[in-house]
Amino acid sequence: MVRIENLVKQYGKLTAVNDLNLNIETGDIMGFIGPNGAGKTTTIRMVATLLKPTSGKVFVDGIDVVADPEAVRPLIGYMPDFFGLYDDIKVWEYLDFFAAAYKLPKPKRAGSIDDVLELTDLTIKKDSFVSELSRGMQQRLCLAKTLLHDPKLLLLDEPASGLDPRARIEIKELLKELRNMGKTILISSHILPELADFCNKIAIIEQGKLVVSGDVDAIIEQCRGGNVLHITLLDRQEEALALLNGMDTISDTKIEDGTIAATYIGEPGEHYSILEQLSKNGFKVTSFSEAQVDLEDVFMKVTRGAVS
Ligand SMILES: Nc1ncnc2c1ncn2[C@@H]1O[C@H](COP(=O)(O)OP(=O)(O)O)[C@@H](O)[C@H]1O
Numbered sequence: 483m484v485r486i487e488n489l490v491k492q493y494g495k496l497t498a499v500n501d502l503n504l505n506i507e508t509g510d511i512m513g514f515i516g517p518n519g520a521g522k523t524t525t526i527r528m529v530a531t532l533l534k535p536t537s538g539k540v541f542v543d544g545i546d547v548v549a550d551p552e553a554v555r556p557l558i559g560y561m562p563d564f565f566g567l568y569d570d571i572k573v574w575e576y577l578d579f580f581a582a583a584y585k586l587p588k589p590k591r592a593g594s595i596d597d598v599l600e601l602t603d604l605t606i607k608k609d610s611f612v613s614e615l616s617r618g619m620q621q622r623l624c625l626a627k628t629l630l631h632d633p634k635l636l637l638l639d640e641p642a643s644g645l646d647p648r649a650r651i652e653i654k655e656l657l658k659e660l661r662n663m664g665k666t667i668l669i670s671s672h673i674l675p676e677l678a679d680f681c682n683k684i685a686i687i688e689q690g691k692l693v694v695s696g697d698v699d700a701i702i703e704q705c706r707g708g709n710v711l712h713i714t715l716l717d718r719q720e721e722a723l724a725l726l727n728g729m730d731t732i733s734d735t736k737i738e739d740g741t742i743a744a745t746y747i748g749e750p751g752e753h754y755s756i757l758e759q760l761s762k763n764g765f766k767v768t769s770f771s772e773a774q775v776d777l778e779d780v781f782m783k784v785t786r787g788a789v790s
Pocket residue numbers: 493496498516517518519520521522523524525
């Protein structure tokens with residue numbers, strides 16, 4: 483659905499996007515993660531045909547965004563990171579204005595507006611002034627606007643930023659609905675765990691450069707450099723530690739709250755052999771489990787180099 487090839491954007495001497503390569507398949511929900519200033523908005527705006535690359539190419543559904551932006555625009559719904567100020571305009575007028583801008587035929591407009599209002603749970607606000615809506619509702623309205631022309635690809639730039647926890651959850655629910663509708667979504671955030679349970683792919687960008695991209699699970703696997711085993715014993719903890727430290731499938735051990743945390747670097751799925759060896763040596767193991775790695779840890783690991 484999106485192919486980004488050697489994409490570069492320079493603002494004077496600053497290279498905001500530096501030789502970026504990224505593919506998004508149809509149906510993917512890609513989390514585009516990076517700290518503030520990493521180049522997320524710049525990249526998204528280039529995909530959205532709103533900013534010209536310094537060099538490199540972007541294709542949406544096979545169409546070159548620079549060569550034929552008019553053909554690309556109907557395919558995409560772009561939600562900017564900043565919702566403009568709209569005084570003296572009602573919710574339905576706002577949507578009607580954009581429906582006209584998207585060249586929706588007049589007889590179809592009212593129906594499309596009702597559809598997106600329902601989807602974003604704003605039907606009761608149809609006659610309210612935009613300026614009277616809460617931040618969360620304004621954000622949903624902005625999303626409603628991007629859905630009017632039923633685009634295949636959604637480009638969402640930090641849609642949950644600045645929202646309170648409740649509004650965040652509402653946006654998330656809405657995004658899940660869009661995913662289930664089969665939309666392809668590129669969604670940015672500077673907070674990784676916010677997207678973790680929602681995306682199937684992630685791309686992490688730092689100082690304009692892609693740090694890592696791919697399946698969420700594969701990236702976690704790649705970054706954790708071994709699984710951490712949590713082992714609790716009835717007694718003889720120090721002796722067990724010595725035994726573990728002598729194993730070549732264990733790279734590191736420490737004791738946390740009376741439990742041994744041992745980093746396992748052997749064959750994946752064969753960590754039961756550690757338990758076998760402990761038992762064989764007469765240790766009374768009361769609990770043995772593999773720790774879950776959370777995405778925040780992965781993010782810290784991946785980006786540590788670039789940040790420091
Ligand atoms: N119009 C602009 N002119 C000059 N520099 C810009 C402009 N827009 C963004 N930048 C710079 O480009 C870098 C990337 O910005 P941006 O794409 O907004 O990052 P992000 O969305 O990840 O926070 C930043 O250093 C920012 O200051």
